Structures are given as structure tokens and as C-alpha cells.
Amino acid sequence: xxxxxxxxxxxxxxxxxxxxxxxxxxxxxxxxxxxxxxxxxxxxxxxxxxxxxxxxxxxxxxxxxxxxxxxxxxxxxxxxxxxxxxxxxxxxxxxxxxxxxxxxxxxxxxxxxxxxxxxxxx
Amino acid sequence: xxxxxxxxxxxxxxxxxxxxxxxxxxxxxxxxxxxxxxxxxxxxxxxxxxxxxxxxxxxxxxxxxxxxxxxxxxxxxxxxxxxxxxxxxxxxxxxxxxxxxxxxxxxxxxxxxxxxxxxxxxxxxxxxxxxxxxxxxxxxxxxxxxxxxxxxxxxxxxxxxxxxxxxxxxxxxxxxxxxxxxxxxxxxxxxxxxxxxxxxxxxxxxxxxxxxxxxxxxxxxxxxxxxxxxxxxxxxxxxxxxxxxxxxxxxxxxxxxxxxxxxxxxxxxxxxxxxxxxxxxxxxxxxxxxxxxxxxxxxxxxxxxxxxxxxxxxxxxxxxxxxxxxxxxxxxxxxxxxxxxxxxxxxxxxxxxxxxxxxxxxxxxxxxxxxxxxxxxxxxxxxxxxxxxxxxxxxxxxxxxxxxxxxxxxxxxxxxxxxxxxxxxxxxxxxxxxxxxxxxxxxxxxxxxxxxxxxxxxxxxxxxxxxxxxxxxxxxxx
Numbered sequence: 001x002x003x004x005x006x007x008x009x010x011x012x013x014x015x016x017x018x019x020x021x022x023x024x025x026x027x028x029x030x031x032x033x034x035x036x037x038x039x040x041x042x043x044x045x046x047x048x049x050x051x052x053x054x055x056x057x058x059x060x061x062x063x064x065x066x067x068x069x070x071x072x073x074x075x076x077x078x079x080x081x082x083x084x085x086x087x088x089x090x091x092x093x094x095x096x097x098x099x100x101x102x103x104x105x106x107x108x109x110x111x112x113x114x115x116x117x118x119x120x121x122x
Numbered sequence: 123x124x125x126x127x128x129x130x131x132x133x134x135x136x137x138x139x140x141x142x143x144x145x146x147x148x149x150x151x152x153x154x155x156x157x158x159x160x161x162x163x164x165x166x167x168x169x170x171x172x173x174x175x176x177x178x179x180x181x182x183x184x185x186x187x188x189x190x191x192x193x194x195x196x197x198x199x200x201x202x203x204x205x206x207x208x209x210x211x212x213x214x215x216x217x218x219x220x221x222x223x224x225x226x227x228x229x230x231x232x233x234x235x236x237x238x239x240x241x242x243x244x245x246x247x248x249x250x251x252x253x254x255x256x257x258x259x260x261x262x263x264x265x266x267x268x269x270x271x272x273x274x275x276x277x278x279x280x281x282x283x284x285x286x287x288x289x290x291x292x293x294x295x296x297x298x299x300x301x302x303x304x305x306x307x308x309x310x311x312x313x314x315x316x317x318x319x320x321x322x323x324x325x326x327x328x329x330x331x332x333x334x335x336x337x338x339x340x341x342x343x344x345x346x347x348x349x350x351x352x353x354x355x356x357x358x359x360x361x362x363x364x365x366x367x368x369x370x371x372x373x374x375x376x377x378x379x380x381x382x383x384x385x386x387x388x389x390x391x392x393x394x395x396x397x398x399x400x401x402x403x404x405x406x407x408x409x410x411x412x413x414x415x416x417x418x419x420x421x422x423x424x425x426x427x428x429x430x431x432x433x434x435x436x437x438x439x440x441x442x443x444x445x446x447x448x449x450x451x452x453x454x455x456x457x458x459x460x461x462x463x464x465x466x467x468x469x470x471x472x473x474x475x476x477x478x479x480x481x482x483x484x485x486x487x488x489x490x491x492x493x494x495x496x497x498x499x500x501x502x503x504x505x506x507x508x509x510x511x512x513x514x515x516x517x518x519x520x521x522x523x524x525x526x527x528x529x530x531x532x533x534x535x536x537x538x539x540x541x542x543x544x545x546x547x548x549x550x551x552x553x554x555x556x557x558x559x560x561x562x563x564x565x566x567x568x569x570x571x572x573x574x575x576x577x578x579x580x581x582x583x584x585x586x587x588x589x590x591x592x593x594x595x596x597x598x599x600x
Contacts, residue, residue: 013175013240014174014175016302016304016306016307017306018241019239019240019241019307020241020306020307020310021241022240022241022242023238023241023310023311023314024241024310025241026241026242027310027313027314027317040306041306060242074242078237078242079237079242081240081242082233082236082237082240082242083126083128085240086126086128086204086226086228086236087128087130089173089174089175090128090130090155090208090224090226091130092153092154092174093153093154093155093156094130094131094132094153094155094222094224095132095153096151096152096153096154096157097132097134097152097153097155097156097157097222098132098134100151100152100153101134101135101136102135104136
């Protein structure tokens with residue numbers, strides 16, 4: 001199983017527009033920024049580029065350069081990403097609970113409660 | 123069936139009884155799971171979740187308590203935005219404190235559906251011997267609270283059809299996609315469903331805002347689109363087939379009866395700000411003016427509104443005898459609940475064209491007295507309805523989300539589709555359209571040929587659910 005606390009995956013997938021961009025790329029196999037932007041009303045090229053950067057840093061898509069164009073496609077392990085996303089949603093809830101409890105009992109058993117792992121590996 | 127299992131744990135200084143008492147308190151700072159809202163921990167009780175997976179905001183979901191062993195274990199069934207089982211174990215530590223473990227299981231079909239909705243997996247294709255039938259509905263976003271019972275009803279209909287020999291000698295396979303109550307997401311989900319090899323039709327139970335973005339795709343690709351909720355949209359192509367109640371039918375039968383019950387003549391029109399509530403407002407104004415009443419004011423707010431105080435204050439300031447309330451999903455629940463807390467419920471009566479058994483379950487006592495006219499309520503007294511409810515309970519168990527008009531409409535649409543395909547001699551569009559003109563499916567609703575609604579039930583919300591108080595014939599289509 002993939003690292004269950006992949007914050008980068010989680011925040012990349014937490015945005016509806018980014019999920020829709022992934023869906024489009026999955027549907028077509030490979031797309032350029034311009035091709036993606038042309039399929040969205042109200043989302044400009046610059047916004048699409050920044051979404052693509054977040055998706056790429058989270059390891060969800062890969063970039064292939066071909067002259068002036070960059071083509072984007074899904075990485076080969078999307079199922080692992082779904083697992084990581086789900087795991088982080090649940091893990092996130094427990095960590096928040098631990099944080100809240102820590103604040104409530106400030107000082108008590110501080111080293112014991114809510115171990116965190118902020119690793120970014122996807 | 124294969125399933126994905128996830129485990130996660132934390133060690134906490136609080137002891138199990140302290141933690142157990144926090145579950146369901148509705149305090150979001152405790153995390154979305156323990157900070158969920160649960161009125162009771164009895165089997166079948168509703169748990170409201172607010173997951174931190176929206177843009178800035180939260181995605182509302184629901185779960186239900188499956189079982190609960192005080193202080194040590196809570197088992198939940200997640201209904202939306204995805205379906206799965208969550209077991210929370212609270213183990214006391216010898217050193218004091220608690221080891222809190224959660225074990226989440228999600229079956230592979232739901233995992234594939236979710237992966238596809240996240241944009242990551244291409245979704246499963248049906249096997250060659252199966253007929254794929256799409257269902258586009260809202261499993262997340264404001265309308266997500268209706269999603270699980272809708273999927274259940276579609277699945278039940280498909281299983282009944284298959285037990286009865288399928289259609290054209292083949293089994294039907296249901297493919298589900300989530301529009302997240304968002305037209306842009308709906309377009310991607312619809313394209314994906316329409317891309318499934320051999321897809322026979324898509325059943326839609328979602329907002330008209332999504333419909334106006336997705337229906338051109340169905341038409342362009344030649345795929346029949348069976349749209350089930352109450353809707354103002356007039357179908358413009360033979361492949362766009364509507365089953366839901368029409369606003370003018372709902373309003374022109376019911377509003378005069380409500381005015382007669384109150385003796386009042388002033389109306390306030392309130393709702394979410396998009397095409398359907400606006401159409402309800404226009405139709406209501408027409409009906410109200412025709413019967414000599416007056417519209418004292420109007421207020422529309424965006425989908426996903428958290429604070430309804432401005433609209434509620436406007437209703438109070440304008441003075442009114444009735445409110446026509448066309449809010450959707452979570453917004454509907456929140457508006458009616460705040461409206462009830464404001465005390466206005468005792469001086470005004472509300473007609474809400476989406477009030478059904480699911481909304482009343484979420485609202486409890488604060489819904490009491492709201493009226494609506496729909497093709498179906500759970501309390502409908504007929505042999506077909508008793509049989510349907512028995513089958514639903516047998517198939518999905520005591521802790522399943524209760525049926526609502528929205529979900530039952532999908533059950534009928536899937537059966538009507540299969541009946542028409544059998545009668546027309548195939549699942550291709552010409553056979554389906556021929557079959558719809560000549561065949562009738564007899565389910566709980568009073569429908570004529572091709573699923574056309576013949577009568578509406580007038581329902582009043584009570585603390586025990588929606589009570590059916592009258593049956594109103596639908597006017598013949600113009």
C-alpha cells in the first residue's frame with residue numbers, strides 16, 4: 001500500500017477542477033495545456049497550468065515535452081493514488097482528533113498522542 | 123467480492139469513555155469522523171459528516187450507525203460521498219489513554235467508481251454478455267444526501283430485471299457516476315458513462331443545472347437519457363425522456379389547497395439561485411396571481427449557502443402567510459431548520475417542491491407542517507408500494523438509507539426502461555422509443571404508458587414522516 005499520509009496527493013485531489021482535469025486526461029490519454037483549457041469554461045490557461053503543476057508534483061500526472069508543447073498523461077499507478085487519497089482522508093480525521101485532544105490536555109502525555117507523518121512521498 | 127481495507131490508528135491520552143462520549147458531537151475541531159453529527163448511536167441512526175475535501179469548503183456526506191458497543195466499538199456504514207464500512211475500536215491502554223483504531227473497507231466496485239469519479243481510473247467496462255446502463259447522480263455536494271438511496275434503488279431494479287431474465291436475453295449492469303452537484307463535474311462523468319462500450323442508456327437523477335450541460339452530450343452521441351427528478355425543463359429531443367413531476371402540475375394543484383387551509387393570500391418565494399428554483403418562482407407567481415393572491419417578496423441564494431439569516435429576516439420583514447421554498451439537498455435541510463428555529467413556522471405555511479421522506483428524516487420535528495405534491499411518498503398506501511418497500515428492506519437491511527421520492531423515481535425509471543426494451547424488442551434507441559409508446563410498467567407510482575405520471579400525492583411532513591393527505595390527478599400534457 002502507498003504511504004497513507006500523502007498530503008500532496010490529498011491536497012491535489014481535494015480540488016474539484018483538478019479532479020475534472022484528471023478525468024479529461026484519463027479520457028484522452030494525453031493532452032496539452034491548451035487542449036485542457038479549451039474544454040473548460042471559465043478556467044484560463046494560467047489556472048490550468050498551475051493545477052497541472054500541483055498534479056505533477058503530487059505524482060498524479062507526468063509531463064512529456066515535444067518541441068514547444070508539453071503533453072500530460074496519468075501516471076501508471078492511479079489505483080495506488082486512490083488508496084492514498086482515501087487513507088489520507090481517514091488519517092486526517094484521526095490526526096485532527098489527536099490535535100484537539102492535545103490542546104485540551106495541554107502538556108499531558110504530549111509525546112504519546114497523535115504521531116504525525118508529514119512525508120510527501122506518493 | 124474483493125475489497126480494499128485501510129487501517130489507521132492514533133494513541134490518545136483520553137480514556138475510551140471520554141472519547142466515546144465525544145463521538146457525534148458535531149464539533150468540527152474533533153476531525154470529520156468524531157466531530158460528525160449523530161443524534162443517537164442506535165442502529166440505523168443518521169450520522170452527518172463534513173469531509174475536508176472541497177475547495178475551501180467541506181463536502182457533506184452521510185453515514186449510518188450499524189452497531190455500537192458502548193465505550194469500545196462503533197460500526198458505521200458510509201453512504202456518501204462513497205460507500206463503505208468503518209469500524210472504530212477504542213482499546214484502553216495499560217498505561218492509561220486509548221488506542222483508537224479505525225478499519226475501513228470499501229468493495230472493489232465502489233473503489234473503481236470512486237477512482238473514476240476522482241479522475242484517476244477509467245471505470246470498469248461491462249462484460250460482453252451484459253447490457254451497461256448508466257446512472258448519473260449526486261453522491262457528493264449539496265444533493266449528495268439523496269445519493270445512496272438513489273443508487274440502491276437503481277441497483278434493486280437492475281437485480282429484479284436480471285432475476286426476470288434481463289433484457290434482450292442479457293443481464294443488465296449498472297454503472298454509477300457522481301456529478302458532485304456540479305455541472306462541470308457532471309459533464310466529465312457523463313462523457314465517461316457515454317464512453318462505456320455498448321452503453322444502452324443513462325438514467326439521470328441530478329439538478330437541472332447539470333442536465334442542461336449533460337443532455338447535449340447524450341443527444342450528440344445518440345444515447346437515450348432518462349431524467350427522473352421533478353424538472354422545469356421541456357425535453358427537446360426524442361432521446362431526452364422525462365419522468366419527473368412538472369412544477370406547474372405540483373403548484374397549480376397544491377397552492378390553492380394550501381391557501382384554502384390557511385385563509386391567507388400572501389406568498390414569499392425563496393430558493394437556491396439557478397434555473398430550477400427560478401422556474402418554480404415563475405410558475406408559483408403565475409398560480410398565485412391567477413388565484414388572486416400576492417407575492418410579498420422573493421429571495422434566492424447560491425447553492426452551498428451556510429447562513430440563511432438574510433432570507434429568513436426578509437421573510438419576517440415582508441410579512442407573509444406562505445413560503446414556496448425551492449432549496450436543494452443540504453441547503454434545503456439547513457434553510458428549513460433555521461426557518462423553524464426562527465419561530466416563523468408557527469405563523470406561516472410552507473410548500474416545498476422537493477420536500478420528501480429523505481428531507482424530513484434529516485429535519486425531524488422542524489419539518490412539521492411542510493406540504494408537497496409528488497408522484498411518490500413512502501407512506502403511499504398501495505400493494506405495489508408495500509412490496510417495493512419490503513424488497514428494499516430485504517436487500518439493503520435495517521440500516522439502509524430510507525427510500526425517498528427521488529430514489530424511488532429512479533427505481534421506476536429503470537423498470538420502465540426494461541419493460542419498454544422488452545416490448546420494443548431491443549435496447550437500441552428505436553426499439554426503446556417504440557416500447558415506451560406501447561408499454562406500461564406498474565410500480566408504486568400511478569403511471570400510464572412510458573412512465574407518464576397520472577397523479578400526484580399531496581403530502582404533509584409530520585414528526586413520524588410524510589403523511590399522504592390527498593391524491594391529485596395530473597392535467598393531461600398540453
